[in-house]
Amino acid sequence: MFHKNWSKLIVTLLALATALAGFNVSAPALAQDSPGLIVIITPSHDNPFFKAEADSADAAAKALGYETLVLVHDDDPNLQDQHVDQAIALGAKAIILDNAGADASIAAVRKAKDAGIPTFLIDREINETGLAASQIISNNYQGAVLGAEEFVRLVGEEGKYVELLGRESDTNAHVRSQGYHDVLDEYPDLELVAQQSANWSQTEAFDVMETIIQAHPDILGVISGNDTMAMGAMAALQAAGMTDVVVVGFDGSQDVMDAIKEGTIAATVLQPVAQFGPLAVEQAHTYITTGELPEEEKASIDCILITPENVEDYFNFAPVK
Amino acid sequence: MAEVKVQSTLEGSPLGQITKRRLTLRGLLLQLRAFIALILLYVFFALLSNAFVTQSNQVILAKQVAINAVLGIGMTFVILTGGIDLSVGSIVGLTGMVAGMLIHKGLILTPLDRVIYFNVWIIALIAIAVGMLVGLLNGILVTRFRVAPFIATLGTLYMARGLALLSNNGATFPNLIGKPELGNTGFPELGRGTLLGLPYSIWIMIGLALIAIFITGKTPFGRQVYAIGGNVRAAQLSGVRVKTVTMLTYVISGFCAAIVGLIISSQLVASHPATGDGFELNAIAAVVLGGTSLAGGRGTILGTIVGAFVVGVLRNGMVIEGVSSFWQMIITGGVIVLAVIIDQVQQRIQERSAA
The missing domain is CATH 3.40.50.2300 (Response regulator)
Structure with missing residues (x-):
């Protein structure tokens, strides 16, 4: 019995060693x-x-x-x-x-x-x-301005909207928000009803968005500091049946590109x-x-605005050759 | 009375286990399995890569291990009593932020309308005191309010992390070099300085390990820790002040976490509120790999240090080899599970030879 256990030990160690040896290639x-x-x-x-x-x-x-x-x-x-x-x-x-x-x-x-x-x-x-x-x-600022201009074009010059912020310790979160507001604040009838951080996270954005919907069922748009949060917000809006709400993201990640093709997300800003x-x-x-x-x-x-018109031209953050 | 305890608790030390049984080769090999695994890993990575065995890489490796080993030392005390401390990672973050705040903003006394700046030694002491306070809170929750250790320290995990984030609204305290006119310069020295060519953090690990080995092996307190983990009721009946001793183990764990918090923020010359996220699990892994039983009463500090080195060598080696971080997680997890399986095998052998 002892013998069996002992040999088990050797076999497992050897197996481990062989498994590790497989990585030698890299x-x-x-x-x-x-x-x-x-x-x-x-x-x-x-x-x-x-x-x-x-x-x-x-x-x-x-x-x-x-x-x-x-x-x-x-x-x-x-x-x-x-x-x-x-x-x-x-x-x-x-x-x-x-x-x-x-x-x-x-x-x-x-x-x-x-x-x-x-x-x-x-x-x-x-x-x-x-x-x-x-x-x-x-150029996060330039990209944010592009995204906000498209947002206004789609939402119109009046109505309620929500902004999802990135992680507060991250410079990009502030720069993008600044870019958004330099455009959106020009329109006094566009009302920011909620501005919340979702820490770049999809699940957090989902939770935050669900809660915001309870308080403001009449929002027209959501502008998000990145794509993962835009995906979370979109999922919450879909679950609440609010499919007309305009969602704009930032990054150009492939899942948002696919969502733009499907029409569930309106636009994003692609970082090259x-x-x-x-x-x-x-x-x-x-x-x-x-x-x-x-x-x-x-x-x-410089960043590039992605809309249903040009979404097919880019894949994996790069132009399709 | 003390003699009785010694008898019942010697089982915890490898010496006790070996001398009590027939000294067989198999038994010895199993007993030293973590150490053997460590040597095998060393040889393995040394054969794979020349960069692994260089002196500079060995120093880096030891520096990385020090973080985990120091946390593991504190964790070993707690686990030996049959408890667990999930809050250490958050304490690391919190104490780093305390140090960062005291350097940057000083202690703001709002009612007196004064701001006090301390020198770095006092700052270090205050940060350590904060870590020990969180440990004390853990201990009080566990012993006085009878909250299960898992839950109590899960609670303080969230609270300490929340406090760390709150202290600067989620932002980092940058550039902790202090100002000469405030007399608080020199903080980065802890992370940058060396003695005999080795960074201070390695010496701290060695020092704390020696002290902890002495405490667990040679002092009444150490024997009482083993006794509580072995059998609380028996310990109580033989006069061990179970509550006080248990509480102290959490304070020790908080102390170790605070030391790590200071080391890391000094190495980074910045305090980042998310620092230490997940460190508690690394520390538990080192303790378990070192052969300490999560049920308490059995295990050693030396085992934990070896366990921390196993994790460290594995990670350092895989990083040098360029193994994908996803594979690193899978392999590290596999090694931990394997260690516990071997531990079970050893337990069974022990039971049989005892019968």
């Missing part, structure tokens, strides 16, 4: 002729936005012959910090980072800089200049996220080969 064992390692760190890939972002950067770096290591920080600054440590220890040539917080990420970027590794920030800024090699972000990664890789490559950094630290890329 090991970034540096080949002799490789120009070096680029570490790509983004939020969790459970959001297709970040998956597309990481994949595009990964593909661009590999195309130039770099080894890559793709990591996620799950929006946890501590985990991000550990990943940056790891990149430094591995002697990475560059870090491409979609960071875990405008303030909480400063120390990590500084640490990489002190270790001689340039960090190219994409999608989100940090509240400090002169540390990152570059900060490539989408698939351009961030390749541009950052290009800048990193220039730096690695020539030592030159981009002249301007901050680069903003």
